[in-house]
Amino acid sequence: MTVEFKTEEMVINMGPHHPSTHGVLRLIVTLDGEIIKKVEPVIGYLHRSIERLAQDRNYFQYLPVVDRVDYISIIAAEWPLVLAVEKIGGIEVPERAEYIRVITAELTRIMSHLFYLGTFLLDLGATTVIMYALREREKIIDLMEELTGQRMMFNYFRYGGVNADVPEGWLSKVDEFCDYFVKMIDEYEILINKNPIFLSRVENIGIIPKEMIVEYGACGPIMRASGIKYDVRRDDPYSIYDRFDFDIPVGRKGDTLDRYLVRMQEMRESVKIIKQAVKQIPSGPCLKKKLAFSFKIPAGEAYCQVEAPRGNMGVYLISNGTNIPARVKYRTPSYANMQILPEVLKGTFLSDIMAIFGSFDVILPEVDR
Amino acid sequence: MNNVIVEIYTNLINSLPFEPLKVILGTLIPVLGIVTLPLLTTFLLIWWERRLIAFVQARLGPNRLGPGGLFQSFADALKVLLKEDIVSKDADKILFSLAPVLVFVPGILVYSLMPVGHQMVVTNVNVAIFLFLSVASLTTIGILMAGWSSNNKYSLMGGIRAVAQAISYEIPLLLSIVGVILLTGSLSIVDIVEKQDVWNIFKQPLAFFIFFTCALSEVNRIPFDLPEAESELVSGYNTEYSGFKFALFFLAEYVNTFTLGALCSLLFFGGWRFPFDYLLGDIGMQLSNQLGIIWFFIKTMFFFSVVVWIRGTLPRVRTDQLMSFAWKYLLPLSLFNIFITAIITGFLSGAFSR
Numbered sequence: 001m002t003v004e005f006k007t008e009e010m011v012i013n014m015g016p017h018h019p020s021t022h023g024v025l026r027l028i029v030t031l032d033g034e035i036i037k038k039v040e041p042v043i044g045y046l047h048r049s050i051e052r053l054a055q056d057r058n059y060f061q062y063l064p065v066v067d068r069v070d071y072i073s074i075i076a077a078e079w080p081l082v083l084a085v086e087k088i089g090g091i092e093v094p095e096r097a098e099y100i101r102v103i104t105a106e107l108t109r110i111m112s113h114l115f116y117l118g119t120f121l122l123d124l125g126a127t128t129v130i131m132y133a134l135r136e137r138e139k140i141i142d143l144m145e146e147l148t149g150q151r152m153m154f155n156y157f158r159y160g161g162v163n164a165d166v167p168e169g170w171l172s173k174v175d176e177f178c179d180y181f182v183k184m185i186d187e188y189e190i191l192i193n194k195n196p197i198f199l200s201r202v203e204n205i206g207i208i209p210k211e212m213i214v215e216y217g218a219c220g221p222i223m224r225a226s227g228i229k230y231d232v233r234r235d236d237p238y239s240i241y242d243r244f245d246f247d248i249p250v251g252r253k254g255d256t257l258d259r260y261l262v263r264m265q266e267m268r269e270s271v272k273i274i275k276q277a278v279k280q281i282p283s284g285p286c287l288k289k290k291l292a293f294s295f296k297i298p299a300g301e302a303y304c305q306v307e308a309p310r311g312n313m314g315v316y317l318i319s320n321g322t323n324i325p326a327r328v329k330y331r332t333p334s335y336a337n338m339q340i341l342p343e344v345l346k347g348t349f350l351s352d353i354m355a356i357f358g359s360f361d362v363i364l365p366e367v368d369r
Numbered sequence: 370m371n372n373v374i375v376e377i378y379t380n381l382i383n384s385l386p387f388e389p390l391k392v393i394l395g396t397l398i399p400v401l402g403i404v405t406l407p408l409l410t411t412f413l414l415i416w417w418e419r420r421l422i423a424f425v426q427a428r429l430g431p432n433r434l435g436p437g438g439l440f441q442s443f444a445d446a447l448k449v450l451l452k453e454d455i456v457s458k459d460a461d462k463i464l465f466s467l468a469p470v471l472v473f474v475p476g477i478l479v480y481s482l483m484p485v486g487h488q489m490v491v492t493n494v495n496v497a498i499f500l501f502l503s504v505a506s507l508t509t510i511g512i513l514m515a516g517w518s519s520n521n522k523y524s525l526m527g528g529i530r531a532v533a534q535a536i537s538y539e540i541p542l543l544l545s546i547v548g549v550i551l552l553t554g555s556l557s558i559v560d561i562v563e564k565q566d567v568w569n570i571f572k573q574p575l576a577f578f579i580f581f582t583c584a585l586s587e588v589n590r591i592p593f594d595l596p597e598a599e600s601e602l603v604s605g606y607n608t609e610y611s612g613f614k615f616a617l618f619f620l621a622e623y624v625n626t627f628t629l630g631a632l633c634s635l636l637f638f639g640g641w642r643f644p645f646d647y648l649l650g651d652i653g654m655q656l657s658n659q660l661g662i663i664w665f666f667i668k669t670m671f672f673f674s675v676v677v678w679i680r681g682t683l684p685r686v687r688t689d690q691l692m693s694f695a696w697k698y699l700l701p702l703s704l705f706n707i708f709i710t711a712i713i714t715g716f717l718s719g720a721f722s723r
Contacts, residue, residue, distance in 0.1 A: 010522060034688050125684040126683060127426070128682065195683065201690075351601050354601055
């Protein structure tokens with residue numbers, strides 16, 4: 001005799017205030033027991049109309065606002081805007097400023113990946129790694145504070161260079177940090193990489209095939225983990241990235257483990273780039289010509305993208321010849337990456353939401369802007 | 370050669386003038402002991418866990434209040450007690466209030482069966498270990514009750530997970546102890562300790578591994594803290610709880626973890642006995658009998674520290690992995706252990722030579 005149990009699907013509202021939705025994402029999860037039937041992300045809780053704000057401010061006034069697009073890797077949001085304005089306005093950037101930009105951008109990439117590392121493992125239930133990761137992140141923040149005067153919203157880039165030259169001895173401190181940090185990455189990998197529980201949580205979980213990546217326009221480490229060797233720094237070089245020798249780590253399967261490994265490898269590559277930049281940096285000015293507060297750029301359009309820690313961060317800028325941008329559109333990587341989430345989560349376990357979502361390294365302010 | 374503490378206590382009771390007073394005080398003092406001592410230890414444990422996990426995580430931990438931050442737990446307890454006791458509108462109010470009690474009481478109750486030193490046990494039942502584990506397993510009902518009555522989906526998931534986990538891990542837990550019982554030939558914890566001239570860990574290493582893993586799961590500690598998985602279920606079954614009721618859950622967790630350590634040291638590491646005391650002859654016996662409570666406490670704290678260490682190192686397992694680990698690996702291993710132990714004890718006792 002078989003007994004039929006009447007079972008119902010359960011709908012859980014994860015978020016907007018949930019410990020592991022990294023900000024204010026709301027996931028409407030339909031569960032059958034512990035298995036996920038459907039996930040519907042609801043975004044927009046953190047919308048600050050950053051793109052609209054551009055139309056009320058001149059270029060200089062707008063620059064601090066874009067720091068708020070991505071509060072984890074601030075430089076990545078500043079850079080494409082600066083690039084776009086420089087492209088339309090034909091503003092030249094001195095060599096030394098380019099090098100400083102690369103160093104700061106790579107430092108913030110490490111910052112962002114460290115934060116990812118900590119929160120990802122926290123989502124998996126390992127509480128210790130975030131402390132180690134934040135310890136190292138703190139060192140970068142200290143360096144950035146010395147350089148920019150800020151610990152978080154650096155507001156360091158300027159149209160045509162950077163705000164100020166590096167303080168004395170700063171470059172050697174960066175170099176020292178790089179040596180120290182490589183050792184720390186080894187330490188993390190000893191702690192994490194061979195942990196059987198960690199591996200069982202991430203291996204073959206949330207596999208994203210190449211085709212899906214292309215269909216959804218996902219980018220960054222997620223794309224590279226699925227085996228697509230594309231990096232804006234190499235394939236659409238901006239600034240002076242073509243002068244550095246670095247690898248683009250790619251994964252094989254595109255599972256959660258690959259996404260973790262790719263990011264760890266990227267930190268090593270960033271260290272490589274920083275070390276080269278510190279060695280090669282020429283002397284000279286950091287800002288060729290100080291622009292007037294409400295400078296004007298000619299009418300025109302430009303799309304500039306950089307490789308942010310989470311993927312292609314692009315700015316589409318339309319200028320109408322005044323000192324105020326006519327339209328600014330941010331193409332943010334997290335927004336593109338988030339689209340895959342419902343597809344990947346289907347059929348996985350409730351606990352896998354955290355593993356997969358954590359591995360996407362989504363920053364909500366960047367999604368909502 | 371009696372234990373000093375036991376002697377003082379017996380003299381105290383015997384010096385009382387009236388017979389009824391003797392009975393009443395003779396009951397009340399141990400009861401008071403088993404209620405207050407675990408609670409006081411818990412304060413120490415919370416402090417110790419926080420300091421230790423802070424050490425693991427390269428930070429300081431509480432270090433302001435009292436010597437080394439020792440009074441921090443008291444301050445926290447006071448804070449929790451002063452919090453508003455919120456019962457959500459749609460909760461099943463009776464079950465909601467009953468659940469923390471049901472979680473807390475078995476945790477305290479097992480202390481009456483726990484020998485903490487030579488002759489220092491409140492009730493020496495001859496089926497102590499059996500009673501111990503059956504009382505301890507009652508906690509699960511309380512957790513399910515909390516999960517159900519909160520009328521919160523996270524809590525419900527936590528409650529369901531707790532039950533599934535408890536059922537799966539109870540079986541290998543019990544079966545792993547069977548090996549020890551076979552060696553001892555008694556279910557009394559006092560007997561088990563007294564027969565451990567050579568610690569059981571050397572005779573039953575596999576059983577200890579299984580026991581420790583299952584016990585870790587029973588007390589819902591990382592890596593098996595699925596019922597209260599913070600990053601998944603917010604706080605699991607105790608999401609809706611606040612104030613004193615939450616404090617009871619919190620205390621129960623620490624009391625249970627201490628019990629885990631105590632059982633490990635009693636069953637596998639000679640309980641209150643000094644290491645290899647039988648080799649030291651009379652001095653060894655004196656050390657074990659007089660200072661037993663110290664050795665017991667050190668051993669128990671060691672296992673508690675191991676639990677904290679594990680918490681600092683490992684991530685959380687997933688529900689299905691948790692289940693398959695119990696049923697596919699731990700259960701067959703524990704059966705295998707019983708099988709081997711039975712054959713060897715049979716050989717040694719000459720059962721096969723007849």
